[in-house]
Amino acid sequence: MLELSGLTKTYGGRAVLSNLSHRFAPGRFVAIMGESGVGKSTLLNLIAGLDAPDSGEVIVDGRPMSALDDDAATGLRRTRMGFIFQAFHVLPHLTLHQNVALPLLLNRSGTERAEAMLAAVGLGGRGADFPRQLSGGELQRVAIARALVHQPALLLADEPTGNLDPETAGGILRLLRAEIRATGAGAIMVTHSHAAADMADEILLLTRDGLQQA
Numbered sequence: 001m002l003e004l005s006g007l008t009k010t011y012g013g014r015a016v017l018s019n020l021s022h023r024f025a026p027g028r029f030v031a032i033m034g035e036s037g038v039g040k041s042t043l044l045n046l047i048a049g050l051d052a053p054d055s056g057e058v059i060v061d062g063r064p065m066s067a068l069d070d071d072a073a074t075g076l077r078r079t080r081m082g083f084i085f086q087a088f089h090v091l092p093h094l095t096l097h098q099n100v101a102l103p104l105l106l107n108r109s110g111t112e113r114a115e116a117m118l119a120a121v122g123l124g125g126r127g128a129d130f131p132r133q134l135s136g137g138e139l140q141r142v143a144i145a146r147a148l149v150h151q152p153a154l155l156l157a158d159e160p161t162g163n164l165d166p167e168t169a170g171g172i173l174r175l176l177r178a179e180i181r182a183t184g185a186g187a188i189m190v191t192h193s194h195a196a197a198d199m200a201d202e203i204l205l206l207t208r209d210g211l212q213q214a
């Protein structure tokens with residue numbers, strides 16, 4: 001459902017991504033690794049629509065994102081994608097249930113699945129709690145529940161376990177993989193961690209020459 005065609009992104013005259021093309025098979029869990037500064041987060045931001053390429057296309061469900069107006073592009077992202085970005089924190093003034101229900105509300109869907117997703121990530125019955133009452137690992141589980149509650153076709157994750165200890169990280173990644181499988185979503189996860197990447201179906205390496213099988 002996702003294809004990148006000739007993506008180029010330049011910052012201050014320096015090409016970070018240069019004519020990058022790749023087709024992601026639906027339903028696969030793909031890890032992207034690569035040296036610091038090579039452009040992994042930039043690539044994820046372009047796929048997520050948080051940033052626009054200088055040239056080239058992000059093609060979702062056969063439709064080039066640049067051909068859609070803002071509302072249509074936002075709608076496509078809201079319904080077809082889920083996000084676990086470190087910058088997208090769980091919202092502190094909403095309960096856990098309200099946090100997880102947010103994508104459903106934005107999609108004007110019923111919020112029944114929110115409680116089931118909280119239970120699926122081991123936080124059943126804690127929907128009325130607030131984020132401040134949770135540990136870092138628990139917060140990341142809320143982020144996973146929120147990212148998958150609307151059954152997106154594609155999950156985008158940027159270092160989803162970056163600030164967790166190895167044991168907690170392992171648990172979160174096993175949960176992430178199980179929930180991806182359960183919802184049938186594909187996933188693209190950027191990570192520096194070999195242990196995290198080993199959880200994926202496939203590992204790609206981003207270099208100046210593009211994306212290659214690791």
Ligand SMILES: Nc1ncnc2c1ncn2[C@@H]1O[C@H](COP(=O)(O)OP(=O)(O)OP(=O)(O)O)[C@@H](O)[C@H]1O
Nearest residue numbers: 011012016034035036037038039040041042043192
């Ligand atoms: N908004 C921006 N403005 C200017 N330069 C940027 C911007 N975003 C990223 N860059 C530059 O683009 C390059 C790639 O950054 P990016 O964060 O995508 O790399 P990365 O592979 O994710 O790195 P890391 O593994 O260290 O997180 C870096 O040199 C960075 O300084």
